[in-house]
Amino acid sequence: MQTLLKKVQDIFAAEQFLTEPRELYEPIDYTLRLGGKRIRPMLLLAANQMFHGNPEQVRHAAIGIETFHNFTLLHDDLMDKSPIRRGQPTVYRKWDENTAILSGDTMFALAWRHFLLQPHTRLQEILTCFNETAILVCEGQQYDMNFERRSDVTLPDYMMMIRLKTAVLLAGALKIGALYANAPQPDIDHLYQYGIHLGLAFQLQDDLLDSIGDVAQFGKQTGQDIRDNKKTYLILRALQAAPPNLSRELSDLYASTPTNSDAKVARVQQIYSQLGIPQMVEEAIADQFDKAVQHLDAVHTDETLKRPLRELTATLSERKK
C-alpha cells in the first residue's frame, strides 16, 4: 500500500500543472499539490495491477480521476463556503469566487485531457464510465444541498445521497483500472461493489470524525456539520433512536443557527453520547467494511495481487482523519 501511494505521489510530482494564464492555473496547481489521501488514483492503479495491467497505461487515468475529484472539492468548498481544506485555505478564500468557478471548470477539462491521452480498444466504455460517474457525483451534491433545506430526510435517503456523492467515484476508479487491464466482467462488478461499500464506510467515518474526531488530527474544526445543520448519519440515527422529547430537542437545535454555536454543538454531542450514537455508527462502518471485503474476496485473482487493496482497506478502517 505504501508502494502504491509512493507511485501516485511520483506521478503527481512529475506532472506540470502551471502554465498561462497564471491566474487560472495557479489555483489548479495549488489544489493538486495540496495532496490529500490520493485514494482514488491508488484504487485505480491497484485494480489495474490485480489483472496484470500496465502501470504506464493507467498513469494518465490516475491523474484524471484525482483531478476530477479535486475539481469537485473545489466547487463544493465554494458552494458550502468551507474556509479550510487539508489544513489550508480553500481556493475561493485564498483567491475569490470567480477564480474558484473557472479554475474548477478548467480542472474538469484537464481531467478529460488526461483520460484522452491513452488509446485503448475499450476507450469509449472507459470514458463513459468516468462521465456517468461524474454526473452521479453532481447529482449527489445536489441531494446533499437539498437535504440541508429538508426536515424529512430518512436514513435510506441519506445512504442514497452518500452513495452518489462519495461511493460511486471510488467504485468508478476501480472499474476504470480494471477495464484498462481487460478484467473479466464478474470481477469488475465485484470490484465496483467493493468500492461502493468502501465509499459508504468512508463517508460514515467522515461524519463520525466531524462530530467526535480530534481537531489536530482531523485537520479541520469538529462539530462543523452540527453548526451547519448538515444532515449526517449521526443526526438521522439520533432522531430515530431518541425518545420523543429528546428527538424534539434535537430537531429544534438543528433548526437553529445561534451566533455562538459552541453550546449547540456541545448539547448535540451530549445527546449523541447519551443515545450511544457513536457506537451505532462504528457498527454501521464495520458493516460496510465487511461487505466491501466480501466483494474483494470474491474477485478471481491471485491473493498476492489483492494485497494492496487489503492493506488500503485496513488502513482506511483505522483512519483518524
Add this chain to the structure above:
Amino acid sequence: MQTLLKKVQDIFAAEQFLTEPRELYEPIDYTLRLGGKRIRPMLLLAANQMFHGNPEQVRHAAIGIETFHNFTLLHDDLMDKSPIRRGQPTVYRKWDENTAILSGDTMFALAWRHFLLQPHTRLQEILTCFNETAILVCEGQQYDMNFERRSDVTLPDYMMMIRLKTAVLLAGALKIGALYANAPQPDIDHLYQYGIHLGLAFQLQDDLLDSIGDVAQFGKQTGQDIRDNKKTYLILRALQAAPPNLSRELSDLYASTPTNSDAKVARVQQIYSQLGIPQMVEEAIADQFDKAVQHLDAVHTDETLKRPLRELTATLSERKK
C-alpha cells in the same frame, strides 16, 4: 440555412433534459430551451454534410457542442453577474449562485454524455478536439477577466482573447463535424480557419451591438460593456485613435464607476462617434468575414454543399442582435 436551423431545433425539441433531482435539471432544461442562435450545432451539421456525412451520426455531437456552449454562458453570467440572457433572467438570478455552479458543472458532463454516445473510428481525435477547445475557452474567459483589471491591454491582446473565448468553439464545431465525415485534412484546416474568422467577426459585432445596437432587437441593455469598463475592440481602438487629451478622458471614464452611469455611457459613445470608431469596427468585421469566406472558398467540395455555410455567413454578417 433555414433547413439547418430547423434540423437543430428538431433535435433539441426531441431531447429530454428534465430528470431527478429537479433542482439540478430544471435550470439545465431552462437554459437549453431558451434557444439562442444555435450557431455551433448548425456549423457542426453543415460541415458534416459538406463531406457527405450522416446527419444521424452527428446528432449527439450537435447537442453536445451546444450544451457545452450553454454551460460556459451559464458560468460566465454568474462570474460577470449578468442579470439577463436572451431576454430572460440568468440562472444565478432566477435560482441562486450554487444552482448556477452545480447545474453548469452537470451540463459540461451532459455535453460529454452526448459526445460519448456515438462510436467512431476517430473518436479519440474528435473528443480531444472538443476537450482542447473547451480548455481554450476557459483560458479565454480568464484573459477576459484579467483584462478588466488591466489598463495596458493592446488590440493584439484583445484579438488573442476573443479568439480563445469565442472563435475556437465555432472552429472546433466545424472541425468535429468534418472529422465525423472523414473529411481530408486540408479541408478540415480551411474549415477551422473559416470558423476562427467567423468567430472573430461575430465577437466584434457583439462589441459593436453592445455599444450602438437597438435595445429592443439586441435583447439586452446597450452600453453595458462601457458601464462595466469591459475591454472591447471599440475602446481599445478609440484609445489608439484619439488625440492625447481625448485618450486621457476615455481612460479616466473607463477607470470610473459612477452610480448613475448614463452620462458616462453617453460621453463614451459620443467620443466613439467623433473618432469614427463604429465605421472602423464595421471595416474590421467586414475584413474578418472576407477572410472567413476565402477559407470557405478553398474547401474542395461541391458548391451546392457549401450553400448552407454561405447563407449562414451572409445572415450573420447582417445581424442586428
